[in-house]
Amino acid sequence: MDVMIGTLNRAILTLGFLLAAGALSAFGQGSETAARQAITVLCDDNYAPYAFRDSDGTMQGILVDQWQAWERKTGVTVSFVGLPWAEAQRRFNTGVGDVIDTVFVTKERAAIYSFSAPYATIQVPVFIHKSISGIARAGDLRGFKVGTKEGDAAVSELATRGVSTIALYPSYEDIVEAAARNDIRIFCIDAPPAYYYLYKRGIDADFRIAFILNEGAFHRAVRKGDEDILRLVEHGFAAIPLSTIEGIDRKWLGSELSRRFGLRIIGAVAVGAALLVIILIGISWDLRRRVARATESLHEKVILLEASEARNRAFISVLPDIIFTLDRRGTFIESSTAESNKLAFPPEAFIGKRLDEVGFPADIVSGFMQELVAAIDGNSITNYEYSLPGDSGMQRFEGRIVPLTGDLAILVIRDITELRRQEQLLSSSLLEKEVLLKEIHHRVKNNMQVISSLIQLQSYSLRDELDRELLHETQARINAMAAIHELLYQSPDLSSVDAGEYLGTVIEELSQGYDATGIRCVAETVKLGLDEAMPLGLITNELLMNSIKYAYGAGERGLVEVRLGLEGNIVVLAVADHGKGLAPGIDPMTSTSMGFTLVRSLSEQLGGTITFGATEGFRAELRFPSRQPPEAS
Template sequence: MKKLAFFLLIIIMLGSLIQFAYAENKPEAVNDNKRMLIIGGDKNFPPYEFVDDDGEYRGFNVDLMRALALELGVEVKLQPMEWLQAHRALQSQEIDAVQGMNFNKQREEIYNFSTPFLLNSSVIFVKKDTENISQLRDLMGMKVAVQRSDAAAYILAEIGEIEVMFFSDLEVAFSELTANRIDAVVGNRLTGLHIMKQKKLNNMKIVGGELNQTDYGIAVKKGNEELLKELNDGLQRLKKNGTYNKIYEKWFGKEDVPPWKNLKYITNLLFIVLLVTGSIILISFKWNQSLKKKVILRTQELDLINKELETKQKIIKDSDEFKQQIIDSLRVGLITFDKQCRVTALNSMAESIFNINRTEIIGKSLQELGLNEYFNKEDIDNCIEYNKGSSMEERVFNIGGREYIYSYLISPLEGNLLLHQGGVLTFRNITEEKKLRDSLAQKDKMQSLGRLVAGIAHEIRNPLTSIKTYIELLPTKYDNRKFRDNISLQIPQEISRLNILISDLLDYAKPKKMKKQSFLLNELIINTVELFKVEFDKNSVNIAINCDSSLTIYADKQQIKQVVINLLLNSAESIADNGSIEISGFETSDKTYLVINDNGKGIDEKDADKILEPFYTTKSNGTGLGLSLCYQYIKENDGEITIDSKKGIGTKVKLVFNKKDREVCGYEQSTYY
């Protein structure tokens, strides 16, 4: 089993190496839509940039430019050339940038440089077993190799007594060092690291500090700030995502920090710590002497402060007890809870309602106490998670074997104190109020029913008159075939018409449990308007219905019908003769709208904010529950109602429903009455 696992690991590693090699050498895709940058560079400056034996342009700068192009989403065209030719090409703007250049004062007068991504310097290379060389002066009397045109030769010459030997490149110099024909090599640190990595020269090391340090980065034409900013941003992202480090280690490898550097750092740090500690001890001693003189005075001051604190604590305690007395005097139940849904406070009314003791339940969760069954869990979660309060809701509380109706409200705790977050539950017993409201609602419904019956009576007389006429003529015209055909056709029609009217009346009058269904809105509107056609005709009220016949809503049909009846009756009462009511229905992607608009006398501005409140009415014989019931029914069906009214202009009522279970029907043109 272990052999199989080892074999699979080898296969995975080989696959990764092949994929990496392919990614390193695959040709760049050309995208005609991308901006092209022309980048110049030295064609013979390994490992920074060079053309290898196969004619491929390679090196640290080459890989960095290609990675930078991918990061910026541009194409780059890399042009290897002689170093002086690269300078001339950038100055004449034949190229956009030079991919790598040492900074100096003369160049900064004609070029702008990117954020430096390398620090070029010269260092001393020796064999690992060399013990007597740690700085430049240790090279006196020795043979030291440098690269031609390297500034390190001038540094060695200033020291003197060093035999300097020049070589064409560091690779040859390292060969001489390995063969013990020279004692040390002084040259470019990164170039030397690259050669050591490529040639696997594990018997060499770097000693001493860095010499002639110079910043190194991308050069652009003086004044090309836009390109410079773009390149700097890209370099920053490459360093942040680790791409730069991978390219650096590929060409220069990881550097080993000499142990003596760490030792020197630790020694210096230890010295600083000892110095600071001694200073602190000395200062502390003198400070303690002065503090002793102040301790007695401060102690006396603290005694006075403690007495003041005791007085303030007593005031706070009295204040807390007074606040608790106020809360306990409220005739509503109150419970507060934190972000973990644990009870933090409650008043005596809540204790009485749920038969609990506050000293025993503080800190316990609502679920643990069984209180979550009385309230909507979603409202509590919204308060805790989103700091969102709930609208007033009604629930049946089963307490002591009896059912009570309570209304409750959940509100988030407001303020900036992070220690106190959560919500407040307030609730009160509305059992008697609910009974009174239902009684008044029934009274209001019966008043509406009386008006509806008055309209239906006329409709009933018409078919009864037709039936009576046919029956009276039956003995004398029975032998008339046309008469028999008419009586066979029309009497069933009139009876059917009577049956429909009576069914609608029963549907309206008989209370039912809420039953949601998908139904055609246009059909409900037409049937409802038909019930009041006689009264509308009597008062010359023009009714216009403009509603797509396929428009459906998902709600309790009888409740919506009663809402429409109440709104039509209100509109009919508010308009004068020859007035008009427009009923329109339309939909959006997620909502269905029903709008009833009249040109009646409108609502006074002082009454506008109160018309949906229970028991508020401007009618001498009204109960104030008509619009309140409309509001209640719409809310029970997950809808919204808004009323826009202006005195002397008219009223516009908008009902909004969520889309559910839509049905597909045909389209019917507007109908006018």
């Protein structure tokens, strides 16, 4: 194949020499040479055998030798700069260099370049792994990932033919390396470097040519307006003798083998062939057995691989997401989605371009790039939310960035407009319910205070001191229940109250109502629900009223201690005084008095136990399990 390309190149060059013969005299006058003493040529540095680097990194190949011959012929110094192809085009388009070599003519380039006559015809095949079949034209590539070189004319050619899943690589050698690692199984590379790198990597037997995507011609090009440089270049190459060009081709493409063989060689080949046949006959049965087993194993692996690829495509087809692969610079390498209408731009508008080149707002690009770099550097998943105008107003999107190997990451885009709208509605609904519940607690507290005031007014009309005392006790119980509604109304958490704070309010009400100044309370922070806190407050109220009324003599103000705490998940309440203790014959566990009956009943309601007893005075201890989850430490 390389020999055929060399022969074709020489034929094209011969035709170019004949067409340029009339211009040699003008070149001989040296007008362009006199006007320019040096030029800079940009070229792909990974296009063997035309231009590539040796083991020391020095540029070599057909074009290097041709430009050196051009330099000797014209006397104009040539600076030959090899770069990755996409980088070479970017630099040339920004004004760096005078000539760009190994360039195909495309519609986009024709608008900004002036081209020389073609000097080599290059085929652009699509290579597929030998395990893949059923691909005969560009349309069959839809749904497959196709590797190609960044900046190559094949990128736009594939996109034009409807291929959207394109993986971009800096060079042809990087593509072949990726194929050797099984990262890609389909790729598009110009024929000369493809054969070179496939043979060099030793995987030429693993890949086949599915079809020829197109056939193009190599040109040298200058920017529009620099046609004087182009004339200088063409006149210089026209002046190089054909024998020099052919010698350069032989150096890099080789020569055809001589077809004359000696008798000794023929005899040696015959003997070798006979020995080989004998050996093959001796081991053929073993080889057939091994080949059969290997073929069966390979067939099973191909079936599994095809099934895996089918599952992956089916999985992507049911996802509501858009999936992109980007590099660290924010360049779109490939995209996958079951619904292409979800894309803000068609694939050919952004594949191979950076985020800031597609048309997204600057603030979104800046935010995305920060999260992209953070995900790759930190090897962790990051999220970024942003809004874009849609058909029905502003739409909200979430971008989840997942790092891959190297400087690559997957970006998963999901439309979360409806989710955020539902969250906003739920938040508003919860706020309204909280306001309503607080208002209910406030009104219950007010109603209970009204009842308490009515009882107090009623007590003024009673003459019997015992009756007034009964109403006073009832009023204290109502105040204890009203206090918890007041706390819930003022609390930001409607599901629980601080039991210590609640008991403090109950003690304050009793101290004012009975003029008791000796009550001391030590309480830990214990969170309780309404159905636990209210019975606890009523029990505390009854025990304190007992100590205030009966522990000390008339006019005495002794100490009454209240302690509240937690032992694991058990709430412990202790009320004790140092007074006279219970009257003889009174057992709190069997007493039918209103106070002790309430204490026992409410203890059972809490699922706890109440114990009484002390060597001095009176002491009661309540223990019950808390229903609230423990707070995180």
